[in-house]
Each structure stands twice: as C-alpha cells, then as structure tokens.
Amino acid sequence: MTAVGDATDAAPAGYRRASFWLDDLAARGLDDLRPRAALTRDARFDVCLIGGGLTALWTAYALNAADPDLRIAVLEREIAGFGASGRNGGWCSALFPRSASSLERSHGRDAAVAMRRAMVDTVAEVGRVVDVEGIDCDFAQGGTVLFARDEVQRGAARAEVLEADRFGVDALEYWDADAVADRFGAVGLDGRVPAAVIDPATARVHPAKLVRGLARVLEARGVAIFERTEVVDFAAGRVRFRALDGSDAEGTLAARHVIVATEGYGPGLPRVRRRILPIYSLMIATEPLPDAVWDEIGIEHGQTFSDFRHLLVYGQRTADNRVAFGGRGAHYHFGSAVDPRFERSDAVFTHLRRALRDLFPAVGDAAITHRWGGPLGISRDWHATASYNPRTGVGFAGGYVGDGLSTTNLAGRTLADLVLGRRSDLTELPWANHRSPLWEPEPIRWVLANLGITGMAIADAEERATRRPSLLARMIGPFTGH
Template sequence: MIIGAGYTGLWTAYYLAKADPGLRIVVLEAEVAGFGASGRNGGWCSALFPTSTKRLAARPGAGRDAAIALHRALQATVNEVGLVTAAEGIDCGYHKGGTVVLARTPAQLARARAEVAAAPEWGPGDLRFLEPDEVAERIRATQVLGATFTPHCAALHPGRLVRGLADTVERLGVTIHEQTTVTELAPGRATTRYGVVKADVVVRATEGFTARLAGHRRTVAPVYSLMVATEPLDAATWDRIGLAGRPTFSDYRHLIVYGQRTADGRIAFGGRGAPYHLGSRIAPSFDGRNRVFAGLRRAVTDLFDGLDGVEFTHAWGGPLGVARDWFASVGLDRASGLAWAGGYVGDGVATANLAGRTLTDLILERDSDLVHLPWVGHRSPEWEPEPLRWLGINAGLRAMTAADLEERVTKRPSVVARLVSPLIGGQ
C-alpha cells in the first residue's frame, strides 16, 4: 500500500508492478493524482540533491565513493525518466538540454568558478564554466559575467508526467483511490475516513503533506514555492532570448529561482520567497501570494531584454517538503513494514524516480547497488516545536533575501549566506 499519488508513490507503484505483476498494489490519495508538488513544480528533471556531496560523504558509514555513487545514480536517473516516458508513451515534453546557471554579479561569478574548481574532487568533471560568449550560445540574458553548465537535466511538463504515470500504473493493474484521505499510519495499516486499509508494507510518499498525518507534524516542513508563466512567445522574442536547446536555467543568487522554456513556447519561472505558515499549515489560500508573483515577474523581465508588453498568463504555487537537516531519504523498516521517501526540498522530479526504484528493491529484498546508496535508511531529526519552527524557517528565507541585497551593495560574497549555509544543506 502506498500513501500519496505523486511522483514517489507512482514511480514506486510502477517499478513494483513491472517487477512482479502478481503483487496487489493500492495507492491512496487525498485529492487527485499529482495534486501536490508533482503536478505543480518547475519541470526540472535534474541530478540535484538537497545535501551537498561533501556532507553526503561525511555521513557515518558513507565516504567519498558512496557520495559519488549517489551523484552518478541521480545522473543516470535523468536518463531513466526519459526512457520510461518514451517507452510508456507519456507525452510530457521531456527534453534533455542540461542546465545553465548564470553568474550576474562578481559574487555570483566567484561562486560559479569555485563550484567548477571543486567539482573534480567528486569524480570526472561534467560541470563546465562558460564565458559570456559561450553563455550567449545557449541563453541571452542580461548582465552575464559567466555561467556553469551541466548536461544532467531535462525540462518537462510536470503535470503531464504525473498524470501519465497514473494512467500507466493503472494499466499495469495498480489501483488508485483518489479522494481518500489517510489520517494515520501504523504497521500494516492506514486509517482513512472510510475505514482501515491493511497491507504487509505501507509506503509513506506524502512529501509536503506529511504534516497532516497523525504523529508527523514535525517530520517534514511544508515550504511554499511559487511560479509564473508567460503567454507563448513569438519567434522574434525567442531569437532575442535564445534557449533554442531548452536548457533549464537559474542564476547564483541565494534565494532560489528556476526557469525553463516550455514545449509550447512559454517561459515558466519560479522561486522561493513565500512564507512558511505556523504549525505546518497547508491551505489553498497559501498557493498564491501577490508580492511573490510580482517579484517573479520582475525577475524574468530583469533577466531578459525585450519582454515589455509580454503577458504573464499563469501563476500558481504549492508546498514542497523540507527535512530538518535538508537530507532527502528513503528507507524501509522491515520489522514494522513501514517505508518512506521524501524530503527532496524541491529537487524531487528525478529523485522520486530513484526513490521508487530503491523502494522496489528494498520491498522485494533485492540486494542491488541502489539499496546501498548513502541516503538509504537515513532518518532526519524532527523539526523544532512551534513557534521555533516558524521563526527559524522564515528567518532563513529572510536571510537569503538579505544575502542577495548585501551582495548587490558590497559587491562581495555575503557574510549572511556563509553563516546560514550549513543550516540548509550547504558545506
């Protein structure tokens, strides 16, 4: 039994059904398949992991080789998603164009160069530094001093992927019960408003909505990320912007932003900045915040010349899941039959696929390379009780905003960011 019909739950159902068609697999979903972050994200199918490789290597029992193995597994997962969507006929606009991260200030340029310099320590180099003229071959943004490029990312339509997965697993014999809210998990059972469902293995795949489960208020914090999208742009505008190869794009500011050129010719652009709500509350009214939407629209028009008069036709948002130590994890307690995966901090499009394959091997007791990766079995500490949780998370969001302002004023790397970085998965 799987709780949650997002990427994690559906990929787990998919690989279990493919591995053993005789299994009885049921997915319980409070809303509809893909209602959460899986259907609302920025469409980056990337090899990103919320915890730095250095911190992964420092985990007890892990080490450098294990950290590199997880890094390589995530890179391979980007390709795996493309192979499965093609094989299953899931039309989600998958296009592997890599990622360009722009450096637009001297402080951002220093971070870009440092990241490229450090990359070979963790295996063969596949992160490149791009000079401004090389950047312009991929994306023509303003104030560019340089950029980094990695090939390990694909752009896709998140909603089409998750709905396509739901259709696929149902064809494989998996039963999805939508509008079936689970309120409590226990070994061998899940309590719903309709009654108790029993199974040998219960997989918690609820990510940002985990706090709604009894006893899990402090397991994962729901933090909101918001997005905007333009109308389809004409050919002349795309000639000015570039992005012909559809790389996903961002820059080295501290308050995260992310964008892509969609398959239907829009700019879809998102970022953090919306507040965390006291008590890990989640509500439809939190999905939109006019101040953040306005800031995202300004950021897009600041990145690209010639967007005056372009209409922004869509704006939306939703919660993602953040573990206390910014360390995504996957695991199975064999004694209780309770399994879990999540804490992706917004990097879950590909990571959820890796989680689904790993959970499949754990459940079927297959001794694969995946079950020995350093995120398997990790248990993050609980978040602090309120109001400390509210104060800490929102202070961190404010600190990243302040760090970007500090760098614009001082032209040097932020002291604030250096102090906060260890608390949010950095070095």
C-alpha cells in the same frame, strides 16, 4: 489570468486552477482531470502507497515491474499529480538537496560519488521509461544554464565547477561572458553580460503530463488508484481512510507494506508532522512568446535556467514557447499549515515577474497567464531519504527540497528494493534508510524557518551591496545542505 483555487474543490475546474500544467492538460483535451473512484470500504492489499504523486507512482511502477503479482493500492486525497508532482518547475535534474561536499563530510567520498552518479543516471532513466511506456511529457534533455550575474556569482560558479571536477561525475562547463554573449540575451546584476555554468544533466519536462501519464500506465497494469480518498492515520499493517466522494465512508486498508509518499502535504498526518517542513514555492507562466523573442533570449527547447542567487529562482522554455518561471520567498506558516490561501502571494508573484524581466529583458511586457504555487518538503538536515523498516513494514520517502521530479524515480526504485529485501547498489546509497532529526516544536520551528528564508534574501542584498560573498550565507550554509 489563472490562479490557484480551493484545494478541496472536487470539480475538474478546481484542479485546473492548481497549476498551468494541469490547466494545459484540460485545455488541450488530454485529460479531463475527473477524479477516479474513491475507496469506500475495508480492503486488503500487499502494498499501500499514501499519496498520488511521483514518489508513490514510481514506487508502484518499480514494485509492479519486479513482481506483477503484488496487489498495490495508491490512496490520494485529490487526484494523482495534484500536489508538487503537478505544480513544479519541470526540471528533471541531477540536483540533490545535499551538496556532494556535504555528503562527503557525512558519509565519505565513495558514498558521495555514488549518490552523484545515481542522480545523473536517474535523468536518463526517466527518459528511458517515458520512451518505453509512450508517455508524451515533452521530455527533452537540453541541460541547465546557470547564469553568474556579478563577480560574486562568477566566483560561486567557478567554485561549483571545481567541486564537480573533484568528484568526477557531473560534467559541468564554465562559459565566460564572451561565450554567453554569443548565445544568450541574459543581463547581469552589474549591467555586464553574465558568465554561466552549463550542466547537461537536466531535461525539460511537462510535469502534469508525466505524473498523469504514469498513473494511466499503472492502472493498465492492474495497480489500484483511489482518488478523493483521504488517509486519516496509518500504522504497521493498516491505513485508516475517509472517502471524500460524498459518501462519507470510512474504513481500514490492511497491507503488509505501507509507504508514506506525501512530501510537503505530510505534516497533515500525525506521524509525519515534525518530520517534514512545508515551504511554499510559487510560479508564473507567460503567454507563448514569438520565435524572434526566443532567438534573443537564447534558451532552446529542452533547456532550463537559473542563476547563482541564494533565494532560488528556476525557469524553463515550455513546449508551446512560454516561460514557466518560479522561485522561493513565501514564508513558512505556523504549525506547518498547508492551505490553498498560501499558494498566492502578490508580493512573490511581482518579484518573479520583475526577476524574469531583469534576467531576460526581451520578455518585455509579455502577459502572465497563470500564477500558482504549492508546498515542497524540507527535512531538518536537508537530507532527502528513501527508507523502509522491515520490522514494521512502514516506509517513507521525501525531503526533496524542490528537487523531486527526478529524485522520486530514484526513490521508487530504491524503495522497491528495500521492500522486497533485495540488497543492491541503490540500497547502499547514503540516502537509503537515512533518518533525519525532527523539526523543533513551535514556535521555534516558525522562527528558524522564516529566519532562513529571510536570511537568503538578505544574503543576496548583502552581496550586491558589498560585492563580496555573503557572510550570512556562509553561516546558514551548513543548515541548508551545503
């Protein structure tokens, strides 16, 4: 069984342990995960991107396409894709942390519709780019199956389809139990065959293949990617860094534009600390399952799956016929701490295995070959943003709440327009230049975050016991983007 190792281990073996996805790259001989050279002396670029995940790389891609003469540098503490971009569930989806109704309340109907349309279009845009650039990342748009596993969840499923119909963008379908029984071997919480919502706007992706492949494309275009380079602090026009390659070199990178793209790892920077809350999401991967098992489960290649519980779970059928399955439940750590030790929780891993077997009994006693996790980023109002201040030249994108695999692409294109001073449909979206309030200081932050996590678990238990929609979930909903 593979588990997460020390996040500061510079050896390729340490990076392999970060997730099944990264381990799979190395095991197949597709990428040795060896770090690129660190930045070891003062430098000057037009654009400096802090972080080597998909937000930074998609932004670099969009900027380079718009102006190939821009000198662009990416600074990454470990290797490109080491963070959430190489650890996530592999959903390239149209999901956005704030619901369409919530966006409508805050920004108006037209803005909500535009945001939904942009998210749906982004799934296709990612597919277009990986095709054009020849990035083999197992991209297959088979949609998401959201199982409604008891009467309360069936009510939530119908309501979600009705909301989608009201905004006229998302093409959701409600399947009753008969339709589900004909296709899927899922079991409801009440012992009955569940209903389901089918959302076509999702693709299955191998996230490490995507992020590492995109990094290679950018290098070939002249974008400088410095790995094992830790950003210590930043300000308008400059970024202070320290090389972690053994040289102990320190220096300053001067740049007209500085973009912070660190997501759940951002609280390690003084100027980001209370802007983003890091919450851990954990995953497991099974051994490859026989075709006969997959025939019984019913999930096809390209499809992802979840259900309507409050404490989120998510899964996909990988290209090599594993189940990659994850979920929330790990607690927030005091002071927005991010530490490799938090990537393991036997209680959460046990919960995930049990939840997978409860949903798909055909999985049986399949071996769990990998267990891993990592932090995702949550803003105080659960409102993701792509923002840029032309006066200071500093930009920021994040707060994806785990929905970043596709949203990062939209962020990159939006940031490129903002940096270049181009007014476009993207810069008019409601998340462009949105500024979330800061999280409360400790210990209030710790109390609020963990109450929210515990509250979602209690809400699920409440609904199972009462067979009615949770009152607690209704109370928490406005604080979680609903």
